[in-house]
Amino acid sequence: MFIAIRDLRFARGRFALLGGVIALMTLMVVLLSGLTAGLGAASVSAVEALPVDAVALQEPAEGQGPSFATSALSSETAAGFDGASGVESAHPIGVATTRIGGQAGAAAVALIGTDAALYPPIERGRTPGDGEVAVTADLAAEERLAVGDGVSIAGVQLEVAGITEETSFNHLPVVYTDLGTWRDATGIEEVTAVGLTGGDIAAVAGTVVVSRTEAFDAVGGYASEQGSLNLMRGLLLGISALIVGAFFTVWTMQRTPDLAVVRAMGASSGYLLRDALAQAGIVLVLGAAVGGAAAAGLGALAASSMPFVLNAATFLAPIGAMVAVGAVGAAVSVRRITAVDPVTALGAAR
């Protein structure tokens, strides 16, 4: 790194510019990663929190995927999973979008009716019984609901028995209740899905069985939302590789006469390659670290007002990816060092 360090000091303006670009790209990728995870959680965290191995939904029409929005299973179909091959337990689940009326007004919610075994942990109060609900902590805070308060869902008066940890379904806070109360409040007899534990579970007639994580795609808009956000992340990483590659292509071309002199002095191509890659690595790591730190700060601020998740997967992974793709871009660019001919250091060839 003899030349690398001294070049960084000498051309600090140019390298600061590249580092700044890398920092900004890292900032965008980390923020986008946090937003992608946040939106994903807002969409499917209620499904993710289900303590089941698989979910049965109504078999979709040809060419379409299973969907919570269109799935309707009769009681007989749902009961078909009881004691079926590979099934340890089966829990019918009703899902409906509705409104809840409380002291602070009304709010759109996802009403999930199922067995208490599938509820997320109750943070305050108790597990709701007949005519009772458990609301998520964020909904309780937003609508100023407390254990013992009365609420109205589709004209049916219910009591808040418990406050659960935060979950969402299709970007709506969730209200949990038992299946009987769900049917009373929604007027729907069929259930939406069946939560299943066990392994190698075969679908019964008219259903399709998917894993819990595969069931995320059955939540409206989840797949397209995540797909477009991930595409943007991928494009940002690709653009970053191109920017780094373009910079080091120009930089290597500019210093080719110097490199020829050092080659003539006896340096091997490997010596120059190691030096150049170390230089790129320093700029990449510093730029990504600065961008990551800024993203962590902004993300922490944003998390209070928008769906944003900051964890190792949304923070360290994108920073690592940024450094990795930048290193690839730099490596492709600086490999032209191996073609530098030391003869060109002599006058007649210059």
Next chain:
Amino acid sequence: MTLELQQIRHTYPDGDRTLVALDSVDFRAAAGEFVTLTGPSGSGKSTLLAVAGGLASPESGRVLIDGTDLTELTARQRDALRAQRIGFVFQQSNLLGSLNAVDQLRLAAHVAGLPLRRAGARARDLLDRVGLSAKAERRPHQLSGGERQRVGIARALMGEPALLLVDEPTSALDHERGAAVVRLLRDLTHEAGLATVMVTHDLQYLDLADRSVRMADGRLFSEPSARTGR
């Protein structure tokens, strides 16, 4: 004998034909000998330097440096030999813009695999020898043309070479500064017992050489006695 070229032939493709840059060239430079190489452009002077320094491999013939035949070495071995036994002085010095004078020399030591701590002291000694100890921390753009060339000479000596190959070191200097650089090269050659080969277009420096050789069309035109090369 430090440098010996035996029956060297080297060609370049030139469109549809082949250009003979060196044609059955025999050449010798002994330790402590300062040899100038003159000739018109395209006569093969720089090619001879490139072949002698292991920068280019000849089509045929042998290049011996202290008895080691460069043509039998791998590219990596030639790199190592250049770093340790051969010093190059280029036109207009060819210093790296990002390095100050002392680091130009330390780089040569780093390339040669010498310890950098010891290299610092030797670099300052060499800069002192070429009269630049007060400007050791200056970068190339803060030095005059003659000073840059003297840094280039000191850099070429860092690896303690046996052979010094010098490519038109005075081309960007006025006569007074050019003569000072050539005298410095001659004195260093004699002091350190180097074999020095200097390519030059400027015939007025031939009086300073121990021996002068002229080239034309890839051949050594003559190898007259010392100081009679014109």
